[in-house]
Amino acid sequence: MLLRLMGGRVIDPAHGRDGIGDVWIRDDRVVEAPSDSLRADTSYDVTGKVVMAGAIDIHSHIAGVSVNTARLLMPEHHGASQRRPDVTPLANAGWTTAATGRLYASMGFTTVIEPAVAPHYALHAHLELADIPIIDKATLAILGNDDFLLGLLRAGEGGAAIRDYVAWTLATSRALGIKVVNAGGVAAFKSNVREFSLDDVVPWYGVTSRQIMKALQHAVRDLGVPHPLHVHCNNLGLAGSAETALATIDAAEDLPLHLAHLQFYGYGKEGGRGFSSAGARIAEAVNRAKHVTIDVGQVMFGQTVTISSDVLRQFNARPHARPKKWAIVDGEANGFGIVPYEYRATDFYNAIQWAVGLELFLLINDPWRVFFTTDHPNGAPFTSYPEILALLMDRNLRAQWIGKLPADAMALTTLPSIAREYTLTEVATMTRAAPAKLLGLSDRGHLGPGARADIAVYADQTDKADMFRGATLVFKDGRLVVRDGEVIDQSFGQALVVSVERDRSIDRRLGDYYERRYGLTTDLLAVPESAIGKPDPFELVPCVS
Numbered sequence: 001m002l003l004r005l006m007g008g009r010v011i012d013p014a015h016g017r018d019g020i021g022d023v024w025i026r027d028d029r030v031v032e033a034p035s036d037s038l039r040a041d042t043s044y045d046v047t048g049k050v051v052m053a054g055a056i057d058i059h060s061h062i063a064g065v066s067v068n069t070a071r072l073l074m075p076e077h078h079g080a081s082q083r084r085p086d087v088t089p090l091a092n093a094g095w096t097t098a099a100t101g102r103l104y105a106s107m108g109f110t111t112v113i114e115p116a117v118a119p120h121y122a123l124h125a126h127l128e129l130a131d132i133p134i135i136d137k138a139t140l141a142i143l144g145n146d147d148f149l150l151g152l153l154r155a156g157e158g159g160a161a162i163r164d165y166v167a168w169t170l171a172t173s174r175a176l177g178i179k180v181v182n183a184g185g186v187a188a189f190k191s192n193v194r195e196f197s198l199d200d201v202v203p204w205y206g207v208t209s210r211q212i213m214k215a216l217q218h219a220v221r222d223l224g225v226p227h228p229l230h231v232h233c234n235n236l237g238l239a240g241s242a243e244t245a246l247a248t249i250d251a252a253e254d255l256p257l258h259l260a261h262l263q264f265y266g267y268g269k270e271g272g273r274g275f276s277s278a279g280a281r282i283a284e285a286v287n288r289a290k291h292v293t294i295d296v297g298q299v300m301f302g303q304t305v306t307i308s309s310d311v312l313r314q315f316n317a318r319p320h321a322r323p324k325k326w327a328i329v330d331g332e333a334n335g336f337g338i339v340p341y342e343y344r345a346t347d348f349y350n351a352i353q354w355a356v357g358l359e360l361f362l363l364i365n366d367p368w369r370v371f372f373t374t375d376h377p378n379g380a381p382f383t384s385y386p387e388i389l390a391l392l393m394d395r396n397l398r399a400q401w402i403g404k405l406p407a408d409a410m411a412l413t414t415l416p417s418i419a420r421e422y423t424l425t426e427v428a429t430m431t432r433a434a435p436a437k438l439l440g441l442s443d444r445g446h447l448g449p450g451a452r453a454d455i456a457v458y459a460d461q462t463d464k465a466d467m468f469r470g471a472t473l474v475f476k477d478g479r480l481v482v483r484d485g486e487v488i489d490q491s492f493g494q495a496l497v498v499s500v501e502r503d504r505s506i507d508r509r510l511g512d513y514y515e516r517r518y519g520l521t522t523d524l525l526a527v528p529e530s531a532i533g534k535p536d537p538f539e540l541v542p543c544v545s
């Protein structure tokens with residue numbers, strides 16, 4: 001099957017392309033324009049439209065036991081609009097798996113990363129991801145508060161043992177990368193610790209947060225995992241957390257490091273309330289640290305629910321729950337906490353948070369190193385993406401919002417003075433080309449020959465929120481799945497899994513450890529292909545040498 005997208009404005013930053021032209025698709029791949037004698041089986045006239053690769057979200061909590069607990073905690077979010085006929089316990093929950101895939105696809109997103117899967121819950125997460133239609137997905141496995149790793153560090157074992165353990169975790173839980181959440185802080189919480197910073201020591205293990213993070217950063221790098229260690233820093237959300245962010249950026253040294261939802265660490269202690277924006281300072285530090293990438297975790301106003309494996313932080317956040325209910329679940333290594341929250345435009349602190357995210361987007365110069373997220377659903381649901389893109393592309397729209405927000409809050413940020421407006425090429429870089437590169441997905445995020453035919457076509461409108469809310473056409477693997485913002489067809493994508501080598505003696509060692517510690521076999525952690533119940537559920541992503 002040969003398809004032709006004809007006469008659109010093709011924006012493909014990976015190939016420096018921004019101009020009127022065609023994109024050709026044969027089956028599931030983008031191909032060179034064929035010789036004149038060949039005619040397309042189907043042509044789509046996309047004159048006046050913008051053509052980009054499918055978008056990639058690198059950090060969105062869409063599946064797993066914590067997400068399901070949030071669904072159970074918030075029955076009032078279960079809308080009739082998302083009702084489906086199957087009578088299962090969560091069949092009518094808001095944000096069903098079906099709705100997640102369809103809503104993402106309608107905005108032109110074709111790959112989404114679930115960034116926080118505890119290895120013990122990996123099978124559940126993969127079963128749920130496999131039930132999300134259209135999009136491809138992947139997981140990041142969480143390490144850094146687990147007894148086995150902290151035990152290796154306490155015993156002073158070398159890098160080889162840690163590398164093998166990381167490789168075993170990636171293989172067993174079928175992950176694309178490794179995330180660390182409040183390294184050591186969550187373990188310390190079990191000893192009643194309520195505050196934990198980069199150089200604090202985890203009780204019992206005698207190692208610092210910094211040592212844990214550096215050990216994992218080196219292991220991930222040395223194994224050739226394309227995605228750098230994905231770090232949720234200590235002290236999330238606190239006044240003065242900017243100091244933690246700056247210290248963590250420094251700690252990256254000359255190795256790649258990704259800092260997740262940096263907005264939540266962009267707070268200083270200035271002003272009458274001891275809470276101010278440090279967005280400009282942090283953006284400057286990121287601009288200087290060429291090995292550091294970040295995603296923003298933008299806050300938008302409205303009701304949401306926060307979901308995090310940072311049990312220490314979520315426990316401390318309980319008093320702010322709105323509505324007044326929460327769930328904290330502890331477990332081996334990272335448990336999780338669910339705290340509903342409403343960001344209000346009239347609230348001084350929430351207004352600062354909103355501004356900090358935009359400052360990071362607008363003051364970090366390189367769109368290849370700043371990634372587009374709300375940390376769904378922590379800063380806002382992913383359905384707010386079109387409104388955020390509009391704010392980035394239109395300073396007048398920002399000025400209107402700034403005018404409505406508490407003036408004392410805006411006086412403590414640099415946002416009102418920032419004139420930058422994102423171009424469509426910068427948007428395509430940040431949401432397509434850069435995330436594909438960051439994750440090691442060479443056939444995504446671009447429109448060159450050989451690329452997977454994941455393509456989004458948008459009407460080129462002045463109202464950018466409208467433009468990005470519903471794509472005119474979306475192709476997934478060459479198949480037309482969205483027309484005029486409506487899903488018209490769906491298949492099921494794959495989970496992307498990195499393939500790395502390990503010394504198999506670690507398998508025996510972990511087998512002994514689980515037997516001795518829990519009386520369990522490590523088979524319980526495995527994600528067998530046969531369990532998924534769909535053909536070809538996994539796609540292997542090669543490591544880098």
Ligand SMILES: [Zn+2]
Pocket residue numbers: 059061115116260261375378
């Ligand atoms: Zn997150």
